Amino acid sequence: MHTDLPPTGHPLADTVARFAWLIPVLPLLGFLANGFLSLHAAATPGPADPSAGGNHHGDHGGHAAAHHDHGHEDGHHAERHPAAGFVSLIGPGVLLAAFGLTIAVFFAMRGAGEGMHAPFVMTLFQWMPTGSLSLDVAFQLDQLSMVMMLIITGIGTLIHLFSVGYMQDDPGYPRFFAYLNLFVFFMLILVMGASYPLMFVGWEGVGLCSYLLIGFWFSEQANADAGKKAFIMNRIGDFGMLVAMFLLFANLGTLSYEGVRAGAAELVFGGALVTAICLFLFLGATGKSAQIPLFVWLPDAMAGPTPVSALIHAATMVTAGVYMIARSATLFSLAPVAQLTVAVVGVLTAVFAATIGLKQWDIKKVLAYSTVSQLGYMFVGVGVGAYTAGVFHLMTHAFFKALLFLGSGSVIYAMHCAYHATHNYADAQDMRNMGGLKAFMPVTATLMWIATLAIAGIPPLSGFVSKDEILAAVFARTHHSTLAEATWLGIPGSVVLYGIYALGLAAALMTAVYMTRMMLYTFHGPNRTGEAERPHLAEAPWIMTGPLVVLGILSAVGGFVNLPKLFGGGMAEILHHWLEPVVGEATLQVTLGETPHLSHATEYALIGTAVAIAVIGIALAWTRCKPAALVPAAEAPAEVGLEKTLANKWYVDEAYDRAVVQPTLGVSRTVLWKGLDTGVIDGLFVNGSAYLMRGLGWVGSQLQTGRVGTYAWVLVLGAVAILSAFSFR
Amino acid sequence: MDNTFHPLFYSFHFYLFGLIGIASALLFVTRKSPVAAALWLVNVMFCLAALYLMLDAQFIGAIQVLVYAGAIMVVFLFVVMLLNLGHPSELADIRGNGGRLAAGAVGLALLAEVAVLTRARFPAQLTPKAAAALAQVDQPGGVIAPIADALFREHLLAFELTSILLLTAIAGAVVLGRKRGAADAR
Amino acid sequence: MLAESLLLSAVLFTIGVVGVLTRRNAIILFMCVELMLNAVNLTFVALSTLYGATGQVFVIMVMTVAAAEAAVGLAIIISIFRHRQTVHLDDINLLKG
Incomplete structure (x- = not known):
């Protein structure tokens, strides 16, 4: 491999940065090693991995009592995978090296x-x-790719360490780390790529790994289905990305970031082309980022192991x-209508997901909808x-x-151990079966409260700082910005932005409510797990709690990376300055060349509002949610009315099924299968050609009468025909 | 012998033999009995022999009678007799009316085409060349000389090959015509 | 006389073709073929008045070949008759596919 220096001789060229290609390659090597170990060990006798067709252990996704009978699971805690020691070193090891x-x-x-x-x-080549x-x-x-790389490798390492403890008894241990390493490789390709196609390679690769990891315990139908669902929905979005790339290439002639950045100057501001490109890019984003x-x-992806949910479906993928949108900032800043669309969809998603999260009982589902909601905030930003x-x-x-997911992982781990010890088949993830766990797992509880x-x-x-910054940015752009001057579906841009701000506050309120509700039901109040299980509930091993501590510290002080000028003084806006060479120009373009400037009074008002909303939310949940009134999941009454709708996710899945899936299946069955495949291809072409040949053969056979008379006739007729050809020439 | 050429005499006999030939051919084709058909064919051949003589192919005319009418047709008759095909029950072999009509139509078409194709006008009178050939009679070698000259000089190879062909035909006919006897049962 | 000879030859040939198409007795069919050969001989002889003795030589060849062919063909017919006791053409259809 060789490095091509930029013409001016980049200052990083002769530093350690020229080994940066090792950063994704290390997890790739980890994948190869772990993959080899998983295949090799499958040949030797030991606890069977579902990929080898045997039983499986571990928690299931989403279903309450669908627990298989394992047969010989007693003492399964002792049946570690034979190669587990190597994998525990290689898996997190390569990540640590990459970090x-x-x-x-x-x-x-x-x-x-x-x-x-x-x-x-x-x-490279x-x-x-x-x-x-x-x-x-x-x-x-x-600077932008560096931020992403730090997040991916840093949090990735922590989650790998967590998984060493969480997945220790799983027979698919090496396979898990192989997939996890592969995921990190692809994610790094995604953020380190210098062109859209290379990013797309990473994009697809992480989609693949997501599918593999969601369906890790694929011997259960629901898990396999969830994996398929994730992959297929991603593909719909990928179509959008591809169309955007086609448009880019057709009009700008290049697909590298630097090339696009340079060529964007020729695009018409607010024109149909750049708006179309941005909207298609956003379509890809809605697929990958669950808008x-x-x-x-x-939510279905919660069927995978909890570390997967933490790494892939919270922190990175x-x-x-x-x-991607930050990368394409130059393009997006040229298309205010597309920008408003992104922001509107983002805030609507935030609100919508938050409403669903209010009524979920599975702890991972709450966090899943919370993720969707927070992603909406990011898109608003x-x-x-x-x-x-x-x-x-x-x-x-x-x-x-990540802290919340890993913490819930610890909780689930404890619940699972307890249920296994007592051979109880209740759902280890349902909050109605938890309660009062603070007494058993104080460290986890504290850390999760920090995250909440x-x-x-x-x-x-940290969450306050970043969320407030987004809302402040929305508010600031209601005046004196390209967005305020644009119209979205006939509505003036500033009105739209005010609406986004209001809905953002509503989502913040609901966020506070459902998160507090989750904490209350899980950690506070009386314990509903059961008398027999209680002695088995304990804090997770330190290999799992250690990463939680690190994440807790980061959650607490992470906000200092980008304090607003109001509070930070000299330490303000470090991240802002860091990212300025990459997105600074595009940011200024939106605000018409001037840094948005809110008066101090306005800023204090905004901050006060945000804090007040948060406090009100927590208080609401604290007073309205009565943990003592809950009963274990098996005995819980069914919901009615609005509660039922929320619990059933506003029936979105059912609506998609009716509107999209069934018609597609119908068309597929009647038109394509019966009509085209059976009728035309089978009937007309295959069978038809056979009948045609038979027919021609029959005609030919009729000529072979074996009678001399017939042959004489044919002879003479042939002669007449040839002569007539000569006669009429 | 009078070497002058009398056109009328010539034409009359030409047409005479021509018409007899056609009539005989038609009759030949429509006879039920093979013997009758064979005899009418012999008649056709005699007419043709006469025409050959008139066309200054005396040798050909002679061997037409000797070989064709005298040998080949005799063989045909031998075979007809041998197979005892004269019985009325075997004689119903002419196709029905539809077949006859179709065959007639095809025949007419063939005729028309041949007529169309031979558009070249040939002289109705004897050419000087033909007149010279007529005078050949008095030459040494007589009328045979030109044919013999062509046959044994220019087309000698074909002549020899024909003799081999005859040999092959004899052998083939003998083999095919043999009755299967006890010697073949092995 | 040349044109008339050619025309006569064509007519005889046509009659021979019609006979081949119409008759179902093998021997008579064969004789129709002989008629066709004779018609062709007439053509050769007629044209030899223009183009020299080669035409007549060809006639000799034709006659020779006709003789050979007649011999062999009749031998075949006799052979078939021995097997099938018939010379009716419709019955000789072993080649029927």
Whole structure:
């Protein structure tokens, strides 16, 4: 491999950054090693992995009592995978190494200082030289990709360590780490790629790994279905991305980020072309980042193991859409209508998902809808052109959502151990079976409360800072911005932005409510798990709780990375300055060249409102949710009315089924199968050609009468025919 | 012998033999009995022999009578007799009316086409060349000389090959015509 | 006389063709073929008045071949008759596919 220096000789060129290609390659090597171990060990006798057709252990997704009879599961805690020791070293090990290298490159980047006004593009090799388009495999190291790389490798390492404890008894242990490493590889390709096609490679790759990991325990139908659902919905979005790439290539002639950035200057501001490109890109983002209308796969994805939910469906993969829009900031800032669409869809998703989260009983489902809701916030951020705010919320969300998921993983682990010890088949994830766990798992409880307060938006935790920044950005752009001057579906832009702000506050309120509700039902009040199980409830092992502590610290102080000027003084807006070479220009374009400036009074008012909303939400939940009134899930009454609708997710899945799935199946069955396949292809072409041949053969056979007379006739007729050809020439 | 050429005499006999030939051919084709048909064919051949003589192919005319009418047709008659095909029960072999009509139509079509194709006008009178050939009679070698000359000089190879062909035909006819006897049962 | 000879030859040939198409007795069919050969001989002889003795030589060849063919063909017919006791053409259809 070789590195092609940018013409001016980038300052990073002779630093450790030239080894940056190792950062994705290390997890790839981990994947290969773990994959080999998983295959190799499958040949030797031991506890069977579902991929080898045997039984499986572990928690199930979503279903209360669908627990298989294992047969010989007693003492299964002792049946670790034979290669588990190696895998425990390799899996997290490569991640740790990648993280270390990323830190080194980060420091190199900081050292380059002013020299980092342009990205460092290192071309590895030529991938597809096709005519006028030559695609290279090239990595782009700039401030934005560095932020993403730090998040991916850092939180990835923590989650890998957590998984060592969580998945320790799973017979598919090496396979899990193989897939997890592969995922990190693809995610790094996604954020490090220097062109849209390379990002798309990563995009598809993480979709694949998501499918593999959601359906990790695929011997259960529901898990396999969830994996399929995620992949197929992603593909719908990918169609949008592809169309956008086609449009880009057709009009700009290039697909690399730097090329697009340069060529965007020729695009008409607010024109149909750039709006179309941005809308199609956003369609891809709705698929990957679970926005309306393609969000329904994310709650189902909770069927996978909890570390997967934490890494993929909270911290990294689902944020790919936000990253992509931040990358395409130059394009989006040229299309206010598209931007408003992104922001509107984002806030609607935020509100919609929050309403559903209010009435979910499965702890992971609550967190899933919370993720969808927070992703909506991120899209609001990048939608209104506050790219830094969106990425900032991406970062803080990664911290506290990963913490929440891993914490719930610890809870589920404890519940699962308890149920296994007593051979109880109740649902280990249903909050109605929990309660009062604070007494048994104090560390986990405390850490999760930190995350809950962060997500609710209590200062000075990280979530408050990022969420407030987004809302402030929305408010600031209601005047003196390209968005305010545009119209969205006939509505003036400023009105739309006010509406977004209001709905954002509503979503914040609901966020506080359902998160507090979750904490109350899980950790407080009387314990509903059962007398026999109670002695088995305990804190998770330190390999699992350790990462939680790290995440807790990050959730608490992460906000200091980008404090608003109001509070930060000299330490304010570090992230903003860091990302300025990448998105600064595009951000300013939205606000018509001037940094948005709110008066101090306005800012204090906004902050006060946000905090008040958060406090009101927590108080509402605290007073209205009565843990003592709950009964275990098996005995719980069915919901009615609005509660039932919320619990059933507003029947969105059923609506999709009726509107899209059934008609497609119907068309497929009647038109394509019966009509086209059976009728035309089978009947006309295959059978028809056979009949035709038979017919021709029959005609031919009639000529073979064996009678000389017939042959004489044919002879003479032939002679007459030939002569007539000569006669009439 | 009078070597002058009398056109009327010539034409009259030409048409005479021509018409007899056609009539005989028609009769030949429509006879039920094979013997009758064979005899009418012999008649056709005699007419043709006469025409050959008139067309200054005396040798051909002679061997037409000797070989064709005298040998080949005799063989046919031998076979007819041998197979004892004269019985009325075997004689109903002419196709029905539809077949006859169709065959007639085809025949007419063939005729028309041949007529169309031979558009070249040939002289109605004897050419000087023909007149010279007529005078050949008095030459040494007589009328045979030109044919013999062509046959044994220019077309000698064909002549020899024909003799081999005859040999093959004899062998084939003998083999095919043999009755299967005890010697073949092995 | 040349044109009339050719026309006569064509007529005889046509009669021979009609006979081949119409008759179902194998021997008579054969004789119709002989008629066709004779018609062709007439053509050759007629044209030899224009083009020289080669035409007549060809007639000799035709007659020779006709003789050979007649011999062999009749031998075949006799052979068939021995097997099938008939010379009716419709009955000789072993080649029927």
